[in-house]
Amino acid sequence: MAGAGAAVLGLLLLLGSPGGSTGPPRDSLREELLLSPLPSGDLAATFQFRARWDSELHREGVSHYRLFPKALGQLISKYLVRELHLSLTQGFWRTRTWGQPYLQAPAGAELWVWFQDSVTDVDKAWKELSNILSGIFCASLNFIDSTNTVTPTASFKPLGLANVTDHHLLRYAVLPREVVCTENLTPWKKLLPCGSKAGLAVLLKAERLFHSSYHSQAVHIRPICRDASCLSVSWELRQTLTVVFDTFSVGQGKRDWSLFKMFSRTVTEACPLASESKIYVDISSKTQENELLEVTPLPLSVHEAPVQGDRRTYAVYDLLSPSLFNVSRSLNVQLKWKRPQDSLDLSTPVLHAQRYVSGYGLQTGEISTLIYNTHPYRAFPVILLETVPWYLRLYVHTLVITTKGKENKPSYIHYQPAQDRRRPHLLEMLIQLPANSVTKITIQFERALLKWTEYTPDPNHGFYVSPSVLSALVPSVIAMKAEDAEQNPLFTSLFPSSDGSSYFVRLYTEPLLVNLPTPDFSMPYNVICLTCTVVAVCYGSFYNLLTRTFHVEEPSRGGLAKRLANIIRKVRGVPPL
């Protein structure tokens, strides 16, 4: 690897590189794994692989890719992408039993992209981009079209560097029906520099990862500052994978976890290409006296960080430090609970939400969203983004927002009504949530009858409504110092905070399943015939009345039947007809 790099460097110097650059751009890889036991006894494992590449992809014609995957690099330069976020999720994060999520993603596939302002036709670029991503990740992202794409105005601000924020350059789509499986994991793993052969990625075995309650894999690409002066731009690719192992199905009822039990593998070495490779285990406990967890082998260092308004302690295993593999060649981190968990350890998250559909029958219905603010004394605003497909016709005059029994008017509403078969409904609202309250948002809809070809092959399963997105700056209970992005990339990306007093949270609600009235699929020919018959009845009657005139009927001489009847009557002695 190093030899090849030197040869390229020599070649460039020989040819006289045009920009007078000092060599191929630097890139670095960091891999981190965060194991956090959840209040209900399950365990969440979050992997993050962060490749950072100091290169201006849009300006220079780049052809040499090392740690940054070529497929994604070419995508960014061809379609002038500024930010790309793709996630594929199976399952739903149960905020009430598991606590605040680290990186929540909606069920199914979610893709949102900010384009550069030099893009002329954003819709065309979006269509082509989603098709190419569909090929790269073996997911049916090609089903993303104008009927499920929206342009949010307030919810999805760029997470990387941005100087122009014209929201017409943003596109957002969710496919709630998308299923995630091994086919999607394999290309995702292939994008990693070490593949699944070394480092933390050896733990990513599909048969264990999909035997879980929640599986979410994501790819995030964004531009970041190269250094503190921010004169030039680097590209950051973060691949994250979050998986929650269930106590009962994986743990067989016992709450003792280990890497081997979860992944059926242990870590033997760090990825040689990584500059940093760490495992963090959350060992924080609410009360300081007795520790909750016992971790073996003993961690070499302990890291404290303010996370989501809470001070947490993490045991750190640095895979690159030589002392780690002294005792045994493989690292199998084991967690044991020292005392049973009690309700003190269960912390309700400050912001959580749920959504459901109510009503009966197939004509109308109502979507209700409940947003809970459990902070004892602070009120804060939340932006709610709802995307509803066009065949559920929303009536915005029935939108009602109540908090503690009183009406709560949103300070900002952006509503874009749907156009049949062209675009979905988009409703964005900024709602103020008072402290310690429940806010209920209800809106009524009407179900449309679709053409028989527009139904899925299993129409009585229902139609999915994408999860709604809640974005908020949640005030934290303790003061937090902003973490340095370079020192602790995991913590800044998992728990971003803009200033010390609040942290950014993006939540997704459940997707909804709504039934639509269906026509009879076996009847197209019959319906056409019957309706045309009715039209023909009218045509026939009117044709007769318009073209014929009345005549006095002349008696006919009688056909054969009449003559025969008369003969029989003569025989019987009865008068003839």
Added chain:
Amino acid sequence: MAAPLVLGILVAVTVRAVLYRSSLAGFISERVEVASPLNAWKRVVEGLALLDLGVSPYSGDVFHETPLIIYLFHFLIEYSELVFMITDVLTAVALYLAVQDFNKVVFKKQKLLMELDQYASDVAELIRTPMEMHYIPLKVALFYLLNPYTVMSCVAKSTCAINNTVIAFFILTTIKGSTLLSAIFLALATYQSLYPLTLFAPALLYLLQRQFIPVKLKSKGFWLYTTQYAALYLCSLMVIVCLSFFLLNSWDFIPSVYGFILSVPDLTPNIGLFWYFFAEMFEHFSLFFVCVFQINVFFYTIPLAVKLKEHPIFFLFVQLAIISIFKSYPTVGDVALYMAFLPLWSHLYRFLRNIFILSCVLIACSLLFPVLWHLWIYAGSANSNFYYAITLTFNVGQILLISDYFYAFLRREYYLTHGLYLTRKDGTEAMLVLK
């Protein structure tokens, strides 16, 4: 005569007011037979709410009313119940006055034809007397006001009532003989829902008859008057459309209203024939059949005009019925309008062949509509075919009713000119057939 009419109006208004305050009002406004995507009140409120939010009501696919309705209800939204009751009353009064005038015209024409010996000798029982025609205007007004279809349409606050008022005023001004006002109301009716365009022909024929201009293609007077009427009509239509442009400063309402009426994208079930047909249509043929079904509404006009050029008001009645049956989003309010004219042809009763069975069919279907809807949508035990079958039966019933009246009308005309008691060559009683 005014007193019974006022009494009838009071009864009608009371019935509507009682229903508004009862729990049935919500149930009736949800009924798809009464409220279609074109004229549901829920959508009017939604359009006005969108306007308040700063979004054009025509940017989505929920609001398909003309800007006139926005103008009207922007200020009158709180008095909506009163507005709909007043429109019903206005329609009834307009129909009353129109039929009163029409009866005078009919009587004069009959007298003229009798003096000219156009009638056969033994048709005394077919001649209409002022006595029998005395109560017809009242019957027409009451038929409209107390028709359950009209009451339901009013309680549901469907803007079909406003369309009916405009058409009633158009009929009134046509029968009174005012060319300008007739053209203006016809333009308004066409602007509201495209199909009254076909009423141009009967109105023109009536006005020509009233001015004693013979309908001959070579006659200069005929073409002069036709162009005059057509020009007045088109100019008023242009003025109304341009006024609508200035409401929201965009032409968005044209595809939203007229494009919607013609291309039928919304397949919400109603009492018409379009919805299930296009729900089960192969995509390839969709455009073809949309064109066929829309042409179907318009193409009866010329043949009917040729056949019924001496009887333009009957032509108007048949045309109204054809519009109500074959329009893209019919409701029972449209049916109520042409049914209000049935007392005008009560003298045809002896020639109607199937009136008993047809009225049974229509009543039974009207009662079965909500039942089968409930079974499909709420109980889940029936499917869409049940509701579709009742739709078909209802439409067949209406079609046969109109053709029955047409048959009776033509038969009476034949008897008037050829004599009532017809005998064959050998002296036995003759049978009349259509050949």
